[in-house]
Amino acid sequence: MVKCFIFCSGCGCNFEKKYGEIGKGFIHVHHVKQVSDMGKDNKIDPIKDVRPVYPNCHAMIHKQRVPYTVNELKDLMKKSQQVTVSFTSDGSNVMHHLSL
Numbered sequence: 654m655v656k657c658f659i660f661c662s663g664c665g666c667n668f669e670k671k672y673g674e675i676g677k678g679f680i681h682v683h684h685v686k687q688v689s690d691m692g693k694d695n696k697i698d699p700i701k702d703v704r705p706v707y708p709n710c711h712a713m714i715h716k717q718r719v720p721y722t723v724n725e726l727k728d729l730m731k732k733s734q735q736v737t738v739s740f741t742s743d744g745s746n747v748m749h750h751l752s753l
């Protein structure tokens with residue numbers, strides 16, 4: 654049997670890999686084109702016009718009224734990764750703010 658993993662186009666993670674069986678198929682479909690922008694006979698191209706994203710990423714994309722693009726979301730995530738959390742030997746969280 655061929656295993657087909659769907660990866661989130663925002664964060665690139667895979668819930669089935671992360672959560673096992675229960676994460677399978679747990680994905681949202683984000684429409685790149687806003688439905689309101691489409692005319693009546695405007696067909697959706699499943700490759701170009703929709704992106705598989707996980708609900709958490711999807712929620713972030715729609716944080717603003719005009720949705721972020723997947724690339725913008727990736728940029729936002731990249732920026733946020735400049736703040737990393739690490740654990741010291743006594744178990745307390747230390748936030749490291751890395752400046753460019």
Ligand SMILES: [Zn+2]
Pocket residue numbers: 661662663664665666706707709710
């Ligand atoms: Zn994601």
Ligand SMILES: [Zn+2]
Pocket residue numbers: 682683684711714715720
């Ligand atoms: Zn969406």
